[in-house]
Amino acid sequence: MHKYEVKQVKNFRRFIIRWSFWLEINLSALRANLKKLKSLVKPGVNFLPVIKSEAYGHGLLPVARTLASEGIYGFGLSDLEEALRIREAGLALPIILLSGFEAPWLPEIIRLKIIPAVIDLHQLNLLASFSRKTQKKVPFHLMIDTGMGRCGILPEEIDKALAIIEENPQLRLEGIMSHLACGEKPDKEITLEQKKTFAECIKRIKRTGANPRFFHLANSAALMLDKDTHYNLVRPGLALYGAYPCDPQIFPVKLEPVMTVKAQVLSVKKIKAGKGIGYGPIFIAPQDMKIALVPVGYAEGYLRSLSNRGFAWIKGKRVPLVGAVSMRLIIFDVTGIDVSPGDEIILLGEANKAVPAEELASRAGTIPYELFCLLGRGNFKIYLD
Numbered sequence: 001m002h003k004y005e006v007k008q009v010k011n012f013r014r015f016i017i018r019w020s021f022w023l024e025i026n027l028s029a030l031r032a033n034l035k036k037l038k039s040l041v042k043p044g045v046n047f048l049p050v051i052k053s054e055a056y057g058h059g060l061l062p063v064a065r066t067l068a069s070e071g072i073y074g075f076g077l078s079d080l081e082e083a084l085r086i087r088e089a090g091l092a093l094p095i096i097l098l099s100g101f102e103a104p105w106l107p108e109i110i111r112l113k114i115i116p117a118v119i120d121l122h123q124l125n126l127l128a129s130f131s132r133k134t135q136k137k138v139p140f141h142l143m144i145d146t147g148m149g150r151c152g153i154l155p156e157e158i159d160k161a162l163a164i165i166e167e168n169p170q171l172r173l174e175g176i177m178s179h180l181a182c183g184e185k186p187d188k189e190i191t192l193e194q195k196k197t198f199a200e201c202i203k204r205i206k207r208t209g210a211n212p213r214f215f216h217l218a219n220s221a222a223l224m225l226d227k228d229t230h231y232n233l234v235r236p237g238l239a240l241y242g243a244y245p246c247d248p249q250i251f252p253v254k255l256e257p258v259m260t261v262k263a264q265v266l267s268v269k270k271i272k273a274g275k276g277i278g279y280g281p282i283f284i285a286p287q288d289m290k291i292a293l294v295p296v297g298y299a300e301g302y303l304r305s306l307s308n309r310g311f312a313w314i315k316g317k318r319v320p321l322v323g324a325v326s327m328r329l330i331i332f333d334v335t336g337i338d339v340s341p342g343d344e345i346i347l348l349g350e351a352n353k354a355v356p357a358e359e360l361a362s363r364a365g366t367i368p369y370e371l372f373c374l375l376g377r378g379n380f381k382i383y384l385d
Contacts, residue, residue: 020264020342021296023376025058027066027385029256029351033240034070036253037223045230046073048096048216050237052082056369057376058241058259061089062383067240068093076235080105080114087112096141096175098235100151106130110138115174117141119151124161128168141175141214146197147190148181155201162208175214176202180229183221184246195228221245224252242349243357243368257357260349261375264342265314267293268334277331278323283308290335292319294345297328301374302347306330309363313346313354314339348375 038047049072055063064075064086074094077083080102083095092113100119101109103126109116118124118140131138142161145152153161165171178198182188198217205212215231220239222229238245242257271277271289292314298304302325310321312332319332332345348355348371357368364371 020266021294021300021379022262023379023381024260024262025062025381025383026256026258026260026351027062027383029242029258030058030063030066030240031070033242033255033258034067034072034236036255037220037234037236037239040224040252041227041230041234044232046214046233047071048073048076048233048235049240050076050098050219050235052076052078052098052237053373054082054376056237056241057372057374059376059381059383060085064089064091066385073233076237080108083112083114084108100143110134110136115139115141117143117151117177118153119143120153121157121160121164124153124164128164128171131168131170135170137170137172139172139174141177141216142173142212144176144178144198144201146178146194146201148179148194150179152178155197158201158204162205162210165210173210173212175216175233176205176212177214177216180217180219180222183219183229184225184250186222186226186228191226195226219245225250238369241372243372245367246358248356248358256351257349257353259357259372259376260351261347261355263294263296263345263347265292265339265345266295266329267341268339269293276323279326280324283323288335289322289333290337290339291322292332292334292339292343292345294330294332294347295328296330296347297326299327300379301371301377302330303364303366303371303374305364305366306360310360311355311363313350314343318354319345 049067051063054060060082068091076096076098078099095114097116100123101116143152145154165173180194182191185191214233216233218229218234220236223234223236242255244251271285271291273285273287275285277283296302304325307324311318315337319334322333323331346354357371361368361371
């Protein structure tokens with residue numbers, strides 16, 4: 001990894017200076033995780049990988065292309081801009097907008113052959129009105145709120161929804177879906193109630209003669225822990241990227257981290273006992289110490305809540321973060337370790353989970369999803385395969 005990248009621009013050289021900080025995205029690990037998840041479902045269950053928000057920070061198009069080559073049904077997204085990028089990249093697999101849509105999106109949804117999820121009766125009426133005006137057949141998935149209290153029509157609104165669909169034959173009900181609030185807890189009361197409600201709603205809809213192609217409920221956790229949620233389409237997200245939604249010990253497969261965040265040590269210095277380190281200072285050296293300065297901070301998405309709580313991996317050892325995370329700098333205690341400027345340090349991930357996303361997120365008071373999205377946003381990536 002070089003600090004400077006040199007590009008030839010017309011008749012002069014332009015120097016683009018990068019901090020010594022980068023992400024390595026292991027596409028082989030992505031494939032391996034998908035394969036392991038596929039081993040947990042029965043033949044005939046389709047996969048809809050969730051790649052919204054830049055594939056959880058891993059890079060939308062490289063991830064989409066990799067997954068498309070591995071026998072999936074399509075992609076789960078949340079916004080039209082990412083769907084457009086998928087289509088412009090030449091990927092023709094089905095795209096489902098999982099979080100609903102905005103009215104101005106509808107012409108592009110039809111043009112790009114995107115399948116919207118309808119999350120309330122208002123959206124269903126918008127879709128019906130648009131399809132009548134354009135005389136276009138519009139496939140969609142109907143989301144039911146089975147207890148999460150977020151997106152989806154309520155079970156008591158099903159009859160109204162079915163009446164709208166019946167009055168607008170150009171609408172094609174292609175799927176019925178819901179989302180679990182606690183998929184990682186299959187035996188929790190809310191999960192049991194959600195599964196029961198979803199099954200009852202499916203029966204009610206089928207009794208009217210409707211015959212949707214897909215039924216889907218399972219996220220990553222439910223896919224791995226609860227076969228009753230699989231139906232014929234599953235929506236893995238976090239697990240594809242090698243992280244677990246809760247204690248890894250309870251899951252039946254060992255996932256491989258896809259994202260590894262690395263940097264180079266900028267400076268190494270000695271600190272006397274009793275001296276403060278960084279802003280505040282919120283850390284006072286309890287003894288003579290050696291510290292390593294790393295050119296990464298909250299500007300790059302490294303959470304400030306990891307001040308005095310984070311850790312990294314260097315020279316085969318875990319080292320604690322000391323002091324406050326600042327905009328472009330973090331500091332680690334490397335006392336007793338032979339560390340020099342330019343040495344590589346791992347801030348997240350690595351094949352052997354030197355810095356597990358689950359543990360680092362817990363220390364920050366958040367979840368792996370947020371770490372991935374923040375660190376992946378706009379930072380330099382190297383794709384390995």
